[in-house]
Amino acid sequence: QKEVEQNSGPLSVPEGAIASLNCTYSDRVSQSFFWYRQYSGKSPELIMSIYSNGDKEDGRFTAQLNKASQYVSLLIRDSQPSDSATYLCADRNAGGTSYGKLTFGQGTILTVHP
């Protein structure tokens, strides 16, 4: 069973700080990873995708991928109260096809306090 594991938190950071969210995955052949943000009662919203080892930056967000360690992370710089949400890590299991089923972690609850 392919798994994606996240610390459920809650992770609490002060406004303006860096929030660091982590994720590990079990499927060694996984190639694509995604970070979604989910506000309470709402649908997941795609923040970042990452496919290659290293860092990928988009505005205040940086995704990091280390395939050797099977580890993905998301850094949020200058955290704002509006960033308070559950952050979902997802692994796209190609399974030999290109149809792209996503396996989600249980999510990390982030609270940014003023």
Add this chain to the structure above:
Amino acid sequence: EPEVTQTPSHQVTQMGQEVILRCVPISNHLYFYWYRQILGQKVEFLVSFYNNEISEKSEIFDDQFSVERPDGSNFTLKIRSTKLEDSAMYFCASSQQGSDGYTFGSGTRLTVV
């Protein structure tokens, strides 16, 4: 910004009844998915659909479930005989390529009583 549209937003149904959840994916997207999220739990894959057929389905997607793309725009999930444990948020999603991240719809909250 293109959106995936789902209707209804909330559906209450009696156990044993059939329900149809509707989705309008983004118009130039080719891959379609249904996921569900039981309250407080993970987002779980149900089924993927491409080229007018199911490309993959999970163990959850048993004979009680079916999907259809009846015309060029709608994508539906039917649950034939609902059970209490089918109560969840059901999310439709679509992507242009199988390798892309998805765009999720706003979801249908299904409550089976």
